[in-house]
Amino acid sequence: MEIKRLGAALGAEVSGVDLTSELTDADITGIRQALLDHLVIVIRDQKLTPGDLVRFGGHLGTLTEHPVFPHLAGYPPIVEIRNYGKAQSVNEHWHTDVSFAAEPPSLTMLYAVQMPGVGGDTQFANQYLPFEHLSEAMQEMLRRLQAVHTGAGTARLAGKDASEAPSSVHPVVRTHPETGRRALYVCRAFCQSLAGMTTRESAPLLKWLFDESSRYEYTWRHQWRTHDLVIWDNRCTLHYAIHDHGDAPRLLHRCTVAGDAPR
Numbered sequence: 001m002e003i004k005r006l007g008a009a010l011g012a013e014v015s016g017v018d019l020t021s022e023l024t025d026a027d028i029t030g031i032r033q034a035l036l037d038h039l040v041i042v043i044r045d046q047k048l049t050p051g052d053l054v055r056f057g058g059h060l061g062t063l064t065e066h067p068v069f070p071h072l073a074g075y076p077p078i079v080e081i082r083n084y085g086k087a088q089s090v091n092e093h094w095h096t097d098v099s100f101a102a103e104p105p106s107l108t109m110l111y112a113v114q115m116p117g118v119g120g121d122t123q124f125a126n127q128y129l130p131f132e133h134l135s136e137a138m139q140e141m142l143r144r145l146q147a148v149h150t151g152a153g154t155a156r157l158a159g160k161d162a163s164e165a166p167s168s169v170h171p172v173v174r175t176h177p178e179t180g181r182r183a184l185y186v187c188r189a190f191c192q193s194l195a196g197m198t199t200r201e202s203a204p205l206l207k208w209l210f211d212e213s214s215r216y217e218y219t220w221r222h223q224w225r226t227h228d229l230v231i232w233d234n235r236c237t238l239h240y241a242i243h244d245h246g247d248a249p250r251l252l253h254r255c256t257v258a259g260d261a262p263r
Helices: 025-038 051-060 130-133 136-142 151-156 199-213
Strands: 002-005 012-015 040-041 079-084 105-116 122-126 148-149 167-171 174-175 182-184 191-194 219-222 229-233 237-241 251-257
Touching: 012 025, 025 040, 025 051, 025 229, 040 219, 051 251, 079 182, 122 130, 130 167, 148 199, 151 182, 167 174, 182 199, 191 199
Parallel strands: 012 040
Antiparallel strands: 002 012, 040 229, 079 251, 105 229, 105 251, 122 219, 122 237, 148 167, 148 191, 174 182
């Protein structure tokens, strides 16, 4: 197994591993460590069936079902992500997956079944760095705050009743359970307000945090190829799916690994 950095802030390519074969304990340990070190990893040229994806994902933890979107027939952990046009793009915003759940997923796996000839990239943002670059006074203040995350917008996009969408309150700064590093844990897509404050009171600070969390120097952009598998750590990253490919076909299979309550 070889690991090559792809971005200054985050991102690495893992090569020398075939995910359709029997993986050794050393393989799994290496992949896990690469995720902790680089936050996002790319494993290219993997011709994975849905069964292969589920089987590999099981090595990383317990796979979960999406609380809103339907799953691929016969494979409950897999959600199909298709291009239905820009007007129905559901991921064109900075977010961490399903943060409105009480225990959001720890990892996301996204496998490229079919990609457009050009476009359809995904941006990622390291959330350790914006927190670590803040003043001590700001860090201390943020560590006392919590934010309300809601899935109402996701439910509406899926054609479901937004009033029944889940919501949760999580710390604005979470501590990674494996690395011990602190990261911002807010996003434009799901953060409704700061806990105990009105939406109006929350808006200025949240907007500032959203802007800080996605500064260019904290990001890296992945240019997809068919048969790429990209895995990222939801506990310390944000991502943004860029819809610049018109009606060109784009199909990905998505799985998530169970996580714990942010602390």
